[in-house]
Structure formats: structure tokens, C-alpha cells
Amino acid sequence: xxxxxxxELTHFLTAYGYWAVxxxxxxxxxxxxxxxxxxxxxxxxxxxxTHRLAIPLVIAAAALGAILxxxxxxxxxxxxxxxxxxxxxxxxxxxxxxxKLGLYLFRKHGGKVVFFGRFIAVLRAWAxxxxxxxxxxxGSFLLYNALGGIIWATLYGLGGYFLGDxxxxxxxxxxxxxxxxxxxxxxxxxVFVRRNEQRLEEEAERAFPGPLDVSxxxxxxxxxxxxxxxxxxxxx
Numbered sequence: 001x002x003x004x005x006x007x008e009l010t011h012f013l014t015a016y017g018y019w020a021v022x023x024x025x026x027x028x029x030x031x032x033x034x035x036x037x038x039x040x041x042x043x044x045x046x047x048x049x050t051h052r053l054a055i056p057l058v059i060a061a062a063a064l065g066a067i068l069x070x071x072x073x074x075x076x077x078x079x080x081x082x083x084x085x086x087x088x089x090x091x092x093x094x095x096x097x098x099x100k101l102g103l104y105l106f107r108k109h110g111g112k113v114v115f116f117g118r119f120i121a122v123l124r125a126w127a128x129x130x131x132x133x134x135x136x137x138x139g140s141f142l143l144y145n146a147l148g149g150i151i152w153a154t155l156y157g158l159g160g161y162f163l164g165d166x167x168x169x170x171x172x173x174x175x176x177x178x179x180x181x182x183x184x185x186x187x188x189x190x191v192f193v194r195r196n197e198q199r200l201e202e203e204a205e206r207a208f209p210g211p212l213d214v215s216x217x218x219x220x221x222x223x224x225x226x227x228x229x230x231x232x233x234x235x236x
Contacts, residue, residue: 009035009042018057022065029069029149031076031129036065040153044160059157066118066149070128074141077132085133097201104204106134111144118148 012020021043028036040062047053085099105113110131117127131141 006038006042009039010046013039013043013046013053017053018061021058021061022068025062025065025153026069026072028125029066029128030072031125033125036069037124037156040156041160044157045163048161048163055157055161058161059153062153062157063150066153067146070114070145070149071142073126073128074132074136074138074145077129078135079132081129081133097205100204100208101201102130103134104207105200106131106136107207110134110136111140114141114144115148118145118152 009020009024012024016023021039024034024039025036028034040058043053043058043062044055047055047058085102113123114127114131114136117123128141128145131145
């Protein structure tokens with residue numbers, strides 16, 4: 001199944017080139033579960049193996065897709081993210097405790113979450129949406145988002161390219177190598193999140209005691225929503 005999925009990505013890549021990288025990364029970054037990072041790795045390895053794509057353009061397409069997609073996710077979150085989380089979050093196992101965790105993280109470490117979220121599988125698709133939901137200033141969001149997207153695309157793109165450029169020394173097709181690399185990255189990010197999630201949820205509960213208001217506290221700037229929101233940690 002995974003090999004078939006990688007083969008399909010390779011088909012899109014050979015048919016649409018850099019546009020496939022940009023679109024796949026943009027869709028994932030907007031908040032829709034999609035193999036954007038895998039497409040970047042496949043494209044980078046393909047460029048290193050065949051030299052039919054230029055790795056600087058692969059990196060540029062991925063970075064642009066990340067920035068565009070994240071900005072779409074940000075504005076969706078800003079316009080209706082809190083209502084969507086309150087109404088449909090349980091389908092994604094996002095309960096009130098995790099909503100508070102998002103509030104806490106973005107009020108205290110908004111820029112860092114946007115930047116490092118690009119490198120963490122769990123946050124990559126949601127960081128921009130949550131930044132908008134939590135009313136992170138767009139200027140700050142754009143700065144950290146662009147930096148994260150460019151550095152992420154460069155590191156992953158060059159890593160995949162050099163792997164592809166030396167693939168003749170390895171055995172097996174591109175698909176299994178991409179899968180192993182992607183799984184290792186995902187596993188590392190999941191371990192990081194799990195080791196810190198409970199501690200951060202407890203800190204968020206102390207920062208936002210009691211039930212959340214039905215309406216968005218961010219849209220009110222923290223005013224009139226109860227003492228807990230007036231005591232929020234300040235953003236970066």
C-alpha cells in the first residue's frame with residue numbers, strides 16, 4: 001500500500017513537475033491530511049537520482065507551497081476556527097483540554113510553535129490553523145511561517161537530494177527508502193509530542209481554569225471572558 005502510494009506520487013511528479021510539489025505541500029499545510037512532506041522527499045530523491053528536476057526549484061516550490069498553504073490555514077482558523085473546534089473537534093479527538101493546550105501554547109510560544117511545527121508531523125497540518133484560531137498577529141505569523149517553510153524545504157530537500165544522488169550505492173527502489181525516512185521523522189516527532197503533552201496540558205489547565213466560553217475568547221481580545229482569560233500568558 002505504501003509502495004503504491006509512493007508510486008502514485010512519482011506519477012504526479014513526472015506529469016506535473018514542480019507544480020506537484022507546490023500543490024501537495026500547500027494542501028497539507030492548509031490543514032488537510034495530505035502527503036506533502038512525502039512528495040517533497042520523493043521529488044528531492046527523484047532529482048538526485050535522475051537529475052530531471054533541479055533541486056533549487058524543488059526546494060523553492062516546497063517553500064512557496066508551505067507559505068501559501070499555511071496562510072490559507074491561518075485565515076480559515078482566524079475566521080471560524082474556534083467555532084469549528086468547539087463543534088467538530090471531538091471527531092478529531094480534540095477535546096476542551098486540548099483546545100486549552102492550543103490557547104496556552106500560542107499565547108506563550110506562538111512564534112516558536114509556528115516555526116518548529118513545520119518540522120513536527122502532528123503540528124505541520126494544524127499549526128497555521130491554530131495560529132489563526134488563537135488570533136496570532138498575522139505579521140508575526142508570516143515571519144515565523146516563512147522562516148520555518150524555507151528552512152524545512154531546504155533541509156528536507158537537500159537531504160533527499162543527496163540520498164538520491166548516492167542511491168546507486170544502496171539497494172532497493174526509491175519507494176521503500178522514502179517510506180523508511182518518512183517513518184523515522186514521524187516517529188521522532190510523535191515521541192517528542194507525547195513526552196511533553198501531559199505536562200503542557202497541566203500548565204494550560206492552570207492558565208485557563210474552568211470551562212471555556214462558548215464564544216471565542218480570542219475575538220474579544222481576552223476581555224469579558226472571565227478572569228482565566230485575562231491571566232493568559234502573553235505571546236512572543
